[in-house]
Amino acid sequence: MRQQTSSLIQLLCKCLKFRKTKSQCYEQIKNPIEIPAQTERSKGRKTLVIDLDETLVHSSFEPMKINDLIVEVSMNDQKYKIYVNIRPGAHDFIKETSKYFELIVFTASISEYANSVIDFLDPHGLVDLRLFRENCTIYKDILVKDLSLLKRNLDSVILIDNSVNSFMFQPMNAVHILNYFEDKTDQELPLMIPFLKLLSQFQDVRPVHEWLFKYAHFDKFEYIDVMGTKQVFYDLPTSSDTQREKLLSPAETPKLEEHQILIKSGNQIKNEKKQKQEDINVEIEDQQNDSISADRCTETPNKSESNNEQITVLRDNLNINSPNSVGKQILFPQLQ
Incomplete structure (x- = not known):
């Protein structure tokens, strides 16, 4: 399925050719389009930028188990059906x-395909602006969504995207969401809504x-x-108070290792393995040193140190530059 996704994106991308000339490419990168001011409905609100493929939808040239939408596009004088x-x-x-944000859908796909999908997702026209592949910035043959080109204050812009490449220029503005393919039990988007309302x-x-870390781990914090x-x-206990826990600890599936927000259960497994290895090392050391009491093999680690270590691990996993934050990436073709 990943291979199908890659071929879809690659074929769509070929419809727009970028020529890397010094004169043309620079202007295209620096000034992709004229960004309009906020509409009257969204005036004064913060801006929520949402990726499309693998964030809101998953698409393929081949029929899938569930096809909510079929889009026909013409590319290279041929017609193709795209299953969404x-x-x-x-x-x-x-x-x-x-209701709370100015909405912008920003995709690295071409407009011929993306507009049809956005029309289906947003029949009431709630999305204020649509940006496409030609609006991305090219950096070392990587397509980046440069939020500074939106002409909005960056302290009020949030990007939700499944690819770390997209927000390499403004990592502090991004939520790295888990890839979506075909799992209809996925609840990433609904669980994100309460946090975004607060933000x-x-x-x-x-x-x-x-802020997401604090929201997920603390009952009280200042802003x-x-x-x-x-x-x-204040996070008051309610019958639906498990939302934060679900946000960080989805069902244990192969997706577990990809989750970029935070996975408590995954970290617990890591800590247990690490603790087990430490216990083995202590036991070996005890055997080699007869002067060390055998009781040390069963010595319980200091609770506060263990907690601090766990928090450190959790915080490290929120670093979008860490290897744990890469996840599955769309492989874009080399630009010529």
């Missing part, structure tokens, strides 16, 4: 977040991933609201 699988909750996600009240949303006033977020 909508991520669970995508429609409601757009509907709900449009819409902040004066500065950066760094987004750290500065849009009026510049210090506020305290």
Whole structure:
């Protein structure tokens, strides 16, 4: 399935050819389009930028188990059918977040395909702006979504994307979401809505991933609201209070290792393996040193040190530059 996805993106990308001449490419990168001001409906709101492929939908040239939409496009004088699988909750996600944010869908795909998918996802026109492959910045043959070109204050811009390449220029503004393919039990988007609603009240949303960490792990934390006033977020216990836990600990599937937000269960497994190895090392050391008491083999680690170590591991996993944050990436063709 990953190979099918790659071929789809590659073929779509061939419809727009970038020539790397010094004169043309520089202007195209620096000034891709004229970005309009916020609409009256979204004026004064923060901006939520949402990726399309593998974030809101998954598409393929081959029929899948579930095909929510079939798009026909003409490329290279040939017509192709593209089968689209909508991520669970995508429609409601757009509907709900449009109440709090200016919405921009920013995709590295071509407009001929993307517009049809966005029309299906957003029949009521809640998305304020659509940006496509030609609006991406080319950096070392990588397509990057440069948020500075949106002409919005970066303290008020959030990008949700499955590819770390997309937000390499502004990592503090990004939420790295798990890839979506065909899992109809996926709940990434619905679980993200309460956090985004809270973030819409902040004066500065950066760094987004750290705020997500606090939201997921602490019942109380302070932030500065849009009026510049210090506020305290209290997570009051409710019947649906498991949302934060689900956000960080999805069902144990092969997706576990890819999850870029945070996976408690995955970290617990890592800590258990690490602790087991440490216990083995201690036992070997005890055997080699007769002067060390045998009781040391069963010595219980200091609880506070263990907790601090766990927090450090969790925080490290939120570093989008770490190997754990790479995940599955779309392999774009080399630009010529």
